[in-house]
Structures are given as structure tokens and as C-alpha cells.
Amino acid sequence: MDVSAALDEIGKAPTLESLQGLKVQYLGKNGLVTQEMKTLGKLSPEQRKEKGRVLNEWKQALEGALEARETQLKEQALRAKLEQETIDVSLPGYAFPSGGLHITSLIINELLGIFRGMGYSVVQGPEVESEFFNFDAINMPEWHPARDMQDTFWASLGNPSGSSPVDGEGKGFTIQGPFGEGVNNLGQAVLRTHTSGMQIRYMIQHTPPFKIVVPGRVFRYEQTDASHEAMFHQLEGLVVGPDITMADLKGAITELARGLFGKEGKARFQPTYFPFVEPGAQFAMWWPERQKWLELGGSGMVHPYLFKAVDDYREKLGLPRAYEGMTGWAFGMGVERLALLRYGIPDIRYFYQNRLSFLKQFKQ
């Protein structure tokens, strides 16, 4: 038997099947090597020993070659199979929708994140408000010239006896007070012109000290143009306690400036007037990127009139007066304005036209 020819043949076996054939041919039950083995018995012990050694060497060589070739062929087959399974990975995938939040929500989230880091709670108030909470209780009685600063949407509520003015189907609408009580009798209904009414609502419901921020929609009766919208959002802040100071207000707004604009962010305060604060201050923040001040909102120390209005209301509800001797500060700022300035959006009306081509741009 020519072992080297056999090894050569095995090394060139083209397929696993032909390799299996060769295995049978040489090492199978009736294979050439096996046949030779069978002849050993007829030989003398010396010859048997010598021939046995040779045959074993053959067998091992053949087995090794078979195994090597098998591995080789299997690898080839796998490669071929994988080759066949190739796809064009550059084709686009399923178009899973990429959702997103409205730009106003994103800005509000950013602002809230900064205040939450300072331990503030986030609460919300109603958009249809009674004149009392929106104006009177925050020191803006009907005759106050400050009411001219805020053009108001006045509302009439569907007839509570059951019929709406239009088709008789709607029922009455109830404005709910801080504890869910009806407050339709506290002046006319308005679309809130600011989130400041929530100062009163929250104070009636809770005992100081506390720190809150209030995001929400507000409404002004304004002709809309690129920089005016009839509906926009404000963020209101209120901190009340026994020793709250104007320096604390500056601290919070400065921290907000740094949260928004980084370590170069800073705040500037100038005197101004809002009926619900005294002293009052408007604040601007330094925008390092553009090297300019952005006027962002109003603030000040809570006017004593508000504390009194709150305690009077609490007393009517049977709650103890909780605000005598307290001090506090409040601020309010426009949300959209920050976005307009930061992203260079030319027209505030884009916000609530809800064009997808606009909304989809604000993702990070």
C-alpha cells in the first residue's frame, strides 16, 4: 500500500462526502489498513511487531490527515455558507418612529432640572382662573393701573343650570379653589395672565417653609406677531420661610443662570415694579456665547398683601394663619423667550403651529 499517495489523496479530497469515502476505504471495517491488520496474526512475532508498528504509524498518519482535511473542508463550507448569507447592511432599517418632546417641554424640563437640583418641588395650577386668584389676591384690584400691563381674556362660564349658550348640551363649568371648592363667585373668570395666582393657591394649601416652581400656560390678549403670542408659558418660583431674603433670590437666579449658561453664567438685578412683590426686581442673565444680557423675568420679595390675602382665605376655611412674620421671594419668567433667544428662532408663532419640520429639530 502506498501511504504517501493515500495521504495525498486525503489532502485533496474535494468534499466531506469524498473524505468519508476515503476514510472507509482506508480505515473502515474492510479498509485497506484494516485488511492489513488482519494479516498480522499470520506473521512471526518479530515480523508482527515490526509490521504492527508500521501499520499503526500508517493509521495515525491517515487519521491525522483525515481530521485535518475535515476541519479544512468544514471551514470552507462555513465560509461559503456565510458568504451566501451576506446582506447589504448599508440599506436603511425599519423606519421606527423617533418620538420627541415639544420644544417648550424640553426647555421646561431643563429649567425644572436646575431647580430640582436645589430642592424645589414642581406643582401646577389651573389655566381658567378666577379674577380673585389671578388679580385681586396678588394686589391687583380692578382699579389698579397695573392691570393695564396684562391684557386679559375674560371668560364666561356655561350656564350652571344646565344649558350652554350655544346648543343647550353643555353643562356649567366650575373653577375649583385650592381644596377643590367652587370659586366661581370670586370675580369673573379669566384665562390666567400669569402663573402668579398659583402663589396664592399653594400658600393657602401649604405651610411654610417651602420651595416650589410652577410651570404652566398663560394667556394674554395680544395681537400676535413674530414676537407676541396670545398663549405662552411661564415658570414661576416661590420660596417662603421665616428668614428668606432678597439675597436668596439673587442666589437662586444666579444658580439658574449658571445652570443654563455654564460657569460664566451670571445674573443682573434692576429695580422694577410688580404689584405682588416689594422690593421688586427684574433680572437678566449673561449669555457668554453672545456676550450679552438677556432680560428674562421679574421677581421680588412677596408683598405683605399676598400673605394677608392667603391667611384671610385660610381663616375662612378654618385653617390657622400661617404667614404672619414670614418672608419670601417669587419670580416669573417666560419659557418661549429663552428658547427663541438661544436657538435664534425668528418667530414665536412657530411654537404652537406644531409643524413637524419645526418640532423635529429639537432633539439632543
Place this chain on the structure above:
Amino acid sequence: MKIVYSWLKEFLPDVPSSERLEELLAGLGIETESIQSLAIPHSKIVFARVLHVENLEGREVRKLVVDIGQEVQIVSGAPNARAGMGVVLALPGTVLPDGTELGLRKIAGVESYGMALSPKELAVGEYAGGLIEFAPDALPPGTPLAEAWGPDEVIEIEITPNRPDWLSVYGVARDLAALGMTLIHPDPKPKTTPIALPFQVWLEDTQGCDRFTLSYARGIRVGPSPVSVQRRLYAAGMRPISNVVDATNYTMLELGNPMHAYDARYIREGLVVRRARAGEKVVTLDGQERTVDERDLLITVKDGDLTRPAGLAGVMGGADDEIQDSTTQVALEVAHFDPVMVRRTAKRQGLKTEASYRFERGVDPDGQIRAADRCLDLLQAWSGSGVEVSHTRIDHNHTQPAKPIVFRPEYTSRLVGMPYDETEQLEVLRRLGCTVQPTFQEGAFEVTPPSHRVDLTLEEDLVEEVARIVGYDQIPITLPSFFPHPDNLGVDEPYEALERLKQVMAGLGFQEVLNYSWSSPEECALMHAPAPTVFMQNPQTADRTALRTALYPSLLKNLQTAFAQGENGPFLLFEIGNVFNQTETTHLSALICGDPVPGLWQKGLGEGFFALKGLLEAAAQNLGSRVRVERELQPYLHPGISGAVYWNDQKAGHIGALHPAIAAALELPGGIQVSTRPEGDRPQVFLFELALPLSKGPILFSDIAKYPASMRDLAVVVPESTSYVEVERLIRAHAGERLVGLEIFDVYRGKPLLEGEKSMAFHLTFRHPERTLTDLETDGFMQSIIAALEHTGYTIRK
């Protein structure tokens, strides 16, 4: 309010440049809107005197011969052109403020050597109805106007409603002076003559009017005001009328007191200040007849037993007593009216004037005499050499002196949060015109504000004064540190739940939109939404007359817009917002239109109702909640594809396909009329709307399974009308507590089932937490399920 720089400088000789001034004003709380240089007229714009005026036959324009050092002729259409007046003439070669260059022109066949200018043409005012008028000898003829109107600036400032004392040049100067600048106090002293007053004043309502002065001057010649005065009035936004009217306006701008000059001929016996009678009529200066009532205060002229209305107190004078060219005697009213009454009257009449604007905010109740004297001073300067001012005047004074405020300097430091020196604080208040008296209590003072500071009534107001004058920039920054009162704990939960819901919806592929809160009854009806309950009294547009009762109409409109913009879907939109029905509540609404996961070059993952429902279910799972939908009709939904959503078994809202009638009305997909809808066509807008808050599912931990589960499959044949949820509920009710999984994997109709039957096939998974279930036990569970199903009338497919 517009402040002319040179005017301010008359009171503050050391006033810094306008840029520095802007900073100082900001520090005081006065915001500068703009600083503008007053335009210097072009060098070819000159003073001219009109020599004579000639009508041109059949023409509206006239020929004017004017003196500009030489005689030239011009053509003008101005109605007020007349011989003897001084005018502003733009010579040929002038470039007008609007950019036009004048040449020699022929108008109506007459050569015009330039053009006489109206305020509008000179761009100093809006008025275009006549020429700027000067006295004939105001300037030598031909003098360039630029010689009289040199460099100056006008600073427009914004006045907060609490500071009416800033509504004058002197008022602003006075506040700036508190920063340490020298202030020239106005001290007008008209030359008086002993003349008896020809009138009296009866003040009947001292509540509506607590101060009323009436002065008298005669020998007046009405004519144009000086050239420099007219420029200041224009710059301040007023139109010069005549020297008398201008003197009252000029004084108001300078000192802040509104005043009214009556032609004394019309005053007769005198003036009566009284409440109006219901239905009484007044014709105001603007020519309007106005109906007033008992809430309004009138100035009336006493004529025997009658009192004839001559003006709305504090708002506008009457038309009858107006100053005319023929006026020679003037009665000058300077008064103080109740701010609230003035505001209410002005509001009721829809009439906002310079006077009402000031009175309703609060005019200095003690500045009347000074203002009257200043005005009389100006009359003597501007209205001819023969003006005689009476040595006496009427002054009814019922004003209350300003109330002292108890002020503790220590409180300033406490409220502001920085140490202020007591002496410095008191000095600041004195500089602002307050008087400071010690009290018997140590550390407390009585501070009486000056009469012009009507805004100072509380200790906090004085704190602001100190902080403002020392400077807000001096205040340090601190962060408060305290434990909130326990009743504030947990207040964030509702908002956090909303935020979480938003994140989940966005994470599932929905784009958030925020829509206006407005709607209208018509829109609600079109969208099959509940009728509104909140209506706008002053709606801006016809589609914003009410507040929305549901969110989905807004989303449908967004979809309309998207189609109109040529956007290609799929659209997945959601909004969380408030709706207004019996109360204000918060809703979540979402819609999809188109295959939410298109395959682009391959097959998509499938659209339709179950895509939206799957997303809703995923949202619920993400929030640890269970959601179930049961068939229920809803007006805005397709009657066959409409269900109630149960969130953790509480009904929260509805889900389904948009009603084809609404889709048709909005021209959205799926809007084909029902009768013509081809078989198999499906509506393509699917939506849900849920009322928030959604209940929270509890987190119930159970240990990780240690023993293998037993699986069984079960196919149930039920009538077509039987819903999945009915079968599911039955299986769960009878499977026992070892059932840990139930999954429907097939719904089959067709042979060998009968017409009107369908088969639902379920994978059921059973598991015992502490040991392996035997086949016998699992068989037992299955038997009890099968028995219940069969008992209900269903059959089991073998």
C-alpha cells in the same frame, strides 16, 4: 415717556451722557426703550415768512409769496397757509427725511421754489393736515432751521405704574438727584397784577376732587409757540397747537401736573365740580358726545341755576370752552382727582389721555400751585408782552397729608439679606425727599414720604428705596437652607407622573405637540366633541370663541396641517394638556396615521387599530399598569372600531378609528362616505384619549421562578360576536392561581368551522412557585377551564 436730553439738563446740570444715563436709570428702575438723536434739519430747510397768499383759479393749491431774505414763490395745498405766518421751507436741493430730493417744480402751472413742510414732511410728527407754524418774527427770514434745532437727544423710557412721579422731566431729574447729582428746583414766579377774579369755583365732591385751583390771566395773544418749544413738544410726542395749549402741555411734561386752560369768556360765573347725573351728555374736546352717570365727575360751568358740562374731570376737557385764536383771557385749572374714579371713567368711556394716564396713577396732590405758576410764567413769556396774571387764585384744598410710615432700618438688612448702615439708610430716604423723625422705640423711625411719592405706603416700600438707591448690585448671593414643612412633602407627584407619561409616549415614537387651549362650539360639533362650557368674552378670532373640551380635535388639525405641508407620514402625535368640561382636567391624547413602522424597501410591521393599541399597551407596561379595551361606542370613533380603555381596571377613556364622517369633513384619510366605501377599505386615523391622572399599578415582587412551567394549548370555538376579553376573563376565572401566562396566538375563521363561528387559540402557562407541577395537576386545571367554557356554550377544538 419721552425725555428730551437738553430739557433734563435744565434740572440736572451735571447729567452724564445718554449712555451712562441709561445705566443710572436702569439702576433706579427706569428701563430705557431707546435713545435717539433728534434729526438736525437739512441745511436747505429754512425759516420763511409768508407775505401773501393767492388763490389759483379752479385749483385746490394756492400760491404763497414768502420771504427767505428774498421773495420767492411756492405752491402749497396746506389749509392753514396764510399771510403773516412763519413756516418751514425746504428749498430746492433739500433732501427730505424720507429721502426725496426736492427740485424746482411746477405745480398747477406755477413754479414752486421749494416746499413748505408739515410736521409729517419734516418727520417730527404724524400730523400732515397743515404746515408747521411759527411766529412771523420767530427767526430772521432765510435762517436755516438747523441753527435753532441743534443737536439733542430723546430718551424713551418705560414707566412702571407705581411711579407716576416719573411722568415728567423734573420727576426723572429728582430721582436721579437722589444718586447724588445737583438738582435745580423749579421755582416759577409769574409777575402778578392785582386783578379781581371774574369767576368762582364750587367744589361739591371733595372725595372725587380734593384739590382744585383756578388761576386767571388776561391780555393774551394766541399764536404759535417759540421754535425751540415746538421742537421739544414734537420730540416728546405732542403736536404744538398754540402758545396757550402748548404752555399747559409743556408744563405737564415738565412737572407732571395735567392742567386745562379754559377760555375765560365761557366760564361765566364760575365752575362747579360735581358728580354727573344719569344720562347726562358731555361733548369732549375730540368732538365726541359722551353719556355719563353718577359715577363720573364733571367740571361744569355755572350759568344761573344751570350747570353746563365743560369736561370730564381728569380725563378730557369740553369742546365748548376750547382756546381759540380770539381768546384773550384764560382760566387755568390745575387739580387733583381721585385716581380710581378717573380710571373707571376713562375705562368706561374708552378714553385714555395724557391727563387720565397721570391722574389714575397718582399726581402729586401738592404740586398744583407750582405747576400753575410755571404755566402762567410760560404764558407771559410766549403770549405777548401784555399778559397780566391775577395776584390771587382759587385754591380748594382738601388733601390729606402723607401718612408717616414706621421704618426699622434693621428690617431692611433682614429682608434684603445684607447689612445696611442705619445712618446711610436714613440719609437715602432724606435725599428722596422723605422727612425722618425718631420714635420712642429704639431702632424705629417715622418716615413721611414727599407728596409726589404716592407709591410709598409700607415699610417694604422704604426697604426698596434704600436697596434701590444703594444699588441692587450690592446685594450678595446666598442659598436658603431649611427643611420644608411636612405638609409640602409629595406635592411633586402629579407633575412627575405627567413627565413620566410624556417620556414614555415620546420613547414609543410619538411626537409631542402643544396646541392652543381654544376651540369653538362649531369645531366641537364638527369633531363630535362635547359642547364647550367656557366661552371667551373677547375672542380674538371666530375659531377661538371657547375652550377645548377634548384634545383630539387639535391633533386632527395638526394632521391636517401636516398633510397640507406635504409631510409624509407615518404620523404619531400626542399631547398632554388641559380640557374644560365641568371642571378643568388634564388629558392625554394620541393618534397614528399610516404604518407606524414602515419598512421602506421591505414590508412594514403593520398599521391599523392594533398598532395603536399595541403602543398603548406598551405604554401601560412601561408604567407598570395593565390596559384593557372593551367595545363601547363613542361619537368621534368609527362605530365598528371603538372601545373603552380600562387602565388598571379603571375606565380612563376611549380608543378606536376616527369616525369616517369627521375624516371626510377634515379631508383626512379614511373619510370615504360609508355608503360608497369599498369592501376592505379601512379608516386610517387611529386615536385614543384618556383622562389623567392614570392610576398607578403596584410593584409586587415575586421571587424568580425556580421550577419549570407546564404549557398547554387550547383552542376555543365561539360565536363571531364573542370578544376576546370575554373568553380571556372566563379562562382566568377558572384556571386557578397557578396560571401565570395567557397568550392568544391564533384567531381562525373558516372550514371546518361553521359560518358565524371563530376559533381562538391560546398558549397557557402554569407554574407552582415551590415545586414542579405534575401532568395530573395541570390536566386538572385544564379540565376546570374547559368545563367552564363548555358550560358557557363554547366548544373546544380538538
